[in-house]
Amino acid sequence: MPYTYAYPRPALTVDCILFGYDEGDLKLLLVERGSEPFKGRWALPGGFVQRNETLGDAALRELAEETGVGKVYLEQLYTFGDLDRDPRGHTVSVAYFALVRPDGFTLQASTDAAAAKWFLLRKTPPLAFDHKKIVETAVERLKGKVRYQPIGFELLPKKFTLSQLQQLYEAVLETEIDKRNFRKKILSMSILKPLGEYEAGAANRPAQLYQFDRKKYDAATKSGFLFEL
Amino acid sequence: MPYTYAYPRPALTVDCILFGYDEGDLKLLLVERGSEPFKGRWALPGGFVQRNETLGDAALRELAEETGVGKVYLEQLYTFGDLDRDPRGHTVSVAYFALVRPDGFTLQASTDAAAAKWFLLRKTPPLAFDHKKIVETAVERLKGKVRYQPIGFELLPKKFTLSQLQQLYEAVLETEIDKRNFRKKILSMSILKPLGEYEAGAANRPAQLYQFDRKKYDAATKSGFLFEL
DNA sequence: CCAAAAGTGTTCTCCATACACCCATGC
DNA sequence: GCATGGGTGTATGGAGAACACTTTTGG
Structure with a gap:
């Protein structure tokens, strides 16, 4: 037709x-x-x-x-x-x-x-x-x-440091975030896998690299978990 | 053209x-x-x-x-x-x-x-x-x-009781809500004007009527207030 | 040894939750 | 006086916010 x-x-x-x-x-x-x-x-x-x-x-x-x-x-x-x-x-x-x-x-x-x-x-x-x-x-x-979805993981490289993740949130929300509280919150969700590998080449203490654990995130989401920053 | x-x-x-x-x-x-x-x-x-x-x-x-x-x-x-x-x-x-x-x-x-x-x-x-x-x-x-906008006020008559408001939320969210906590929360936002008038005709203690106070709500919203249930 | 960023715990306050009884009215 | 829904306070636990120092590395 x-x-x-x-x-x-x-x-x-x-x-x-x-x-x-x-x-x-x-x-x-x-x-x-x-x-x-x-x-x-x-x-x-x-x-x-x-x-x-x-x-x-x-x-x-x-x-x-x-x-x-x-x-x-x-x-x-x-x-x-x-x-x-x-x-x-x-x-x-x-x-x-x-x-x-x-x-x-x-x-x-x-x-x-x-x-x-x-x-x-x-x-x-x-x-x-x-x-x-x-x-x-x-x-x-x-x-x-x-605020309620882990967008960070789409915008960052697969392996990233917690500071990078925090900087991203600060850039998007245009605010400052307390380092300790941010880490506590994010890690408590246990959707990040610490890799035991470390960033190289910086003129300071190297930061641990993390990876987003999609399996855990999906599972948690299904059982009513709500990501929230 | x-x-x-x-x-x-x-x-x-x-x-x-x-x-x-x-x-x-x-x-x-x-x-x-x-x-x-x-x-x-x-x-x-x-x-x-x-x-x-x-x-x-x-x-x-x-x-x-x-x-x-x-x-x-x-x-x-x-x-x-x-x-x-x-x-x-x-x-x-x-x-x-x-x-x-x-x-x-x-x-x-x-x-x-x-x-x-x-x-x-x-x-x-x-x-x-x-x-x-x-x-x-x-x-x-x-x-x-x-959850973050006071929709109740569009769906209810201008004058309504707190129980009516609560029932509305329960109907939309398909859950039960504790009466005392609900009242505490809603009233603490002070966007409801108690009218001092009372519902008539029921076979029980008459409920006080309230009205949505849009002026207060708009003012509060502008200064960063976030309605949340 | 200095600069630069990583990493780490505790305290306090506030808010959400759980919970049970008396009150006013119509019939 | 009884049935019906209206109305009220308190105790507890958990989460967010504030806050400062030590650690590790490269230069």
């Missing part, structure tokens, strides 16, 4: 917010637009949903096409439908977001994107469309999510 | 989940479909987003058209885009939900809806499309929301 346009339809797009964390800084993945509107501006990777394509599939496809990033776990954020958000006309966009380790991917722009690049989250250039608003919404969501 | 159909577009709809609370029971507002597909089945009020119409506007319009319910505060829930959710073809739906007092509205079906009716939430008939899934998602959201 061919598409029938019984009613005029808004266009439907998806946009991806990818947060990364690297050396103490939160980062955001942006692409430089290669075509109008907003040619030359930076924007969130995204584009039109194709016929018989799932929203999540569309988001993954656009992300891969425009940045080379693949196989990430995308979570739906919010749907934006302001009438003036796209100069081409009524366009509704479903936003997705994900948390990744930037060094796990090689960026590769193509199709509509002239370039793809990580920016410091607190130092992003002016964005196309209403993407500033979308990013703000995503940051709020991230701040909320961090 | 006329609509240009450069790409085939999925259709875009909105659906509304209205939760009500009445005499100890959570209710859900449904409409009986007056046309195909699913003619005669019960479904969430909703329909196509029109040209140059905001998502929220579309939801309010469909709600008013199909049920007569107007002027409610709708909150976006989630966007559903499974390929097989509508037999007419690829249709994406943005779901909104709201909390209301059923007795505040007179139901009035029209346009696509043959009837509009409140159902017990735990006893809903088979639903059209993927509306069962949508309702389940909304219930989860409601359970989460109730």
Whole structure:
């Protein structure tokens, strides 16, 4: 059955917010637009949903096409439908977001994107469309999510120190956290496996490396455990 | 500028989940479909987003058209885009939900809806499309929301007793709550105004009536107060 | 030996929980 | 006077918050 346009339809797009964390800084993945509107501006990777394509599939496809990033776990954020958000006309966009380790991917722009690049989250250039608003919404969501879900483990390398984990939380929540209390809390959940290995090369006492223990976390979650910081 | 159909577009709809609370029971507002597909089945009020119409506007319009319910505060829930959710073809739906007092509205079906009716939430008939899934998602959201936002005040009459408030929480969370602890907690937030008036007509000691003090709540919220049960 | 970050315990306060009886009213 | 729901206080345990010094390494 061919598409029938019984009613005029808004266009439907998806946009991806990818947060990364690297050396103490939160980062955001942006692409430089290669075509109008907003040619030359930076924007969130995204584009039109194709016929018989799932929203999540569309988001993954656009992300891969425009940045080379693949196989990430995308979570739906919010749907934006302001009438003036796209100069081409009524366009509704479903936003997705994900948390990744930037060094796990090689960026590769193509199709509509002239370039793809990580920016410091607190130092992003002016964005196309209403993407500033979308990013703000995503940051709020991230701040909320961090409190009851162990996001740290998606943003850090597989092996990490407790100080790195703490710094991440401080960066996301924009607060300071007491070292002893933080360690006590995190370790008491016993979802971290101490590796007995130690960080090397620093001009100070080397820190023990830990690993996220997903098995224990999943088991604990099922039996009513609630991660909370 | 006329609509240009450069790409085939999925259709875009909105659906509304209205939760009500009445005499100890959570209710859900449904409409009986007056046309195909699913003619005669019960479904969430909703329909196509029109040209140059905001998502929220579309939801309010469909709600008013199909049920007569107007002027409610709708909150976006989630966007559903499974390929097989509508037999007419690829249709994406943005779901909104709201909390209301059923007795505040007179139901009035029209346009696509043959009837509009409140159902017990735990006893809903088979639903059209993927509306069962949508309702389940909304219930989860409601359970989460109730813990950190004073939803009670939207679902109860303006003047209510503490027992009514407690029953509401028990109904939503599907648990039992200790009476004394509940009262202590709620009253300690001082967002309830005791009215010095009393319930009448019961075969027992009359309960004091309270009112939600929005001014105090808004003020407290701004200065970092967090409602939590 | 100095700089730099790792690592470690205790005290106090507050909040959540558990729990049982008297009170006011209508019939 | 009895049935029904309204209303109240206290004791205990556990978790969060505050807080300072020693340890290990590289240079």
